[in-house]
Amino acid sequence: xxxxxxxxxxxxxxxxxxxxxxxxxxxxxxxxxxxxxxxxxxxxxxxxxxxxxxxxxxxxxxxxxxxxxxxxxxxxx
Numbered sequence: 333x334x335x336x337x338x339x340x341x342x343x344x345x346x347x348x349x350x351x352x353x354x355x356x357x358x359x360x361x362x363x364x365x366x367x368x369x370x371x372x373x374x375x376x377x378x379x380x381x382x383x384x385x386x387x388x389x390x391x392x393x394x395x396x397x398x399x400x401x402x403x404x405x406x407x408x409x
Contacts, residue, residue, distance in 0.1 A: 343351070353363065369376050390396075 356363075369380065371377060371380075387393075
């Protein structure tokens with residue numbers, strides 16, 4: 333019976349991530365970090381609602397809505 337080749341030890345999560353990042357960079361990609369509002373935070377949600385109420389009262393809403401209706405084509409998806 334032939335001797336089995338010994339398996340290399342499994343890679344750590346850090347090593348696996350490094351291998352993945354190297355492969356992505358080799359494909360011409362780069363990492364980018366995005367920060368988004370935390371909607372779980374009550375203060376953030378309250379501020380978004382406040383801003384929405386301000387936008388709803390904007391004096392040019394009718395003109396903006398008319399422009400959207402003019403340029404919107406449902407087949408552009």
